[in-house]
Amino acid sequence: MENRICNLFKIKYPVVQGGMVWCSGWRLASAVSNAGGLGLLGAGSMHPEVLQEHIRKCQAATDKPFGVNVPLMYPEIEKIMQMLVDEGVKIVFTSAGNPKTWTKFLKEHGMTVVHVVSSSKFAGKCEEAGVDAVVAEGFEAGGHNGREETTTMCLIPHVRRKTNLPLMAAGGIGTGAGMLAAFALGAEGVQIGTRFALTTESSAHEAFKQLCLSLNEGDTKLLLKKVSPTRLVKGAFTTAVEEAESRGANVEELRELLGKGRAKKGIFEGNLEEGELEIGQIASLFREEVSVADVMKEIISDFEKGVEQIRNLSSF
Known part of the structure; x- marks a missing residue:
């Protein structure tokens, strides 16, 4: 080619x-x-x-x-x-x-x-x-x-x-x-x-991979639009983000909720509850x-x- x-x-x-x-x-x-x-x-x-x-x-x-x-x-x-x-x-x-x-x-x-x-x-x-x-x-x-x-x-x-x-x-x-x-x-x-x-x-992390390999259509969502639009696997963290966004949380509140190292925690360390789990729709x-x-x-x-x-x- x-x-x-x-x-x-x-x-x-x-x-x-x-x-x-x-x-x-x-x-x-x-x-x-x-x-x-x-x-x-x-x-x-x-x-x-x-x-x-x-x-x-x-x-x-x-x-x-x-x-x-x-x-x-x-x-x-x-x-x-x-x-x-x-x-x-x-x-x-x-x-x-x-x-x-x-x-x-x-x-x-x-x-x-x-x-x-x-x-x-x-x-x-x-x-x-x-x-x-x-x-x-x-x-x-x-x-x-x-x-x-x-x-x-x-x-x-x-x-x-x-x-x-x-x-x-x-x-x-x-x-x-x-x-x-x-x-x-x-x-x-x-x-x-x-x-x-x-x-x-x-x-x-293997736990992250296996979770993503079990996803169905519609199991990801684009959130954190006030901060930086990010596609995430639906779960405990995304629920917390959605609740904050639905009550009108400002940028500072969302950044505080996001914290530091959350993507590492989810993707690299395999913490599926507290981590930020980033993956595409095609998973x-x-x-x-x-x-x-x-x-x-x-x-x-x-x-x-x-x-x-x-x-x-x-x-x-």
Whole structure:
């Protein structure tokens, strides 16, 4: 398979693994890269010295391209960006901030820069900032979402109309059929989070994985909209958030309820009662924890079968 995304990252398949907090360590990123996709380390849940360790372990575990996802709200952002330069990282995905802030710096140091957006407006700003590609993420995605609440199926054609940059689709994509649908709408690659978060190589806690693999349709909800819209598994914590929001809790009250380290508690430590359990809507399609290699084989096989089915349909 060859297109602009494959050529940009020098990968076999146009499949990128989302840089998810508490899931995307060196084992997951290197496994995805070794399977022909692009693995990403999730810097958002790592202190600088921990990220440095994961970069070096990833470099030792794969000779294929990999990257780092950096939320631009990261508190030690200057230290992280310089570390990426010093450690020879070649691909950086940025999110949750203005792409103009760091794109020039990263590109001056020879890096490929991608920014994650939730609207066509911000896709246009990415092009102005000089990024190499964009990820358009719909609100089906797990974790932090855009305030627009635009679905992936609606977002991709809007972004495609706005910019000619290489485009990846994210949010609610975890199968070959989903990848094919995204391509039909104008995407050239996909970024997949949830499906990879539930693999053997993910650093998420086993209790979290098994809970997510038991979810049914409708078992996640977008909450915390006054703070930062976040898709969560329904449970004790989400009930508390819903009750607070229904009585009109302000931003300060919601932040106090959220506290610190709640995502780590839920995703990494497996506290399913008190933790913030972030996962995408598509989790309900999956029931078995398998390896990254098996996931990648299934996605590509199903994508190719889907292409053939479309060809057969068009022959009528």
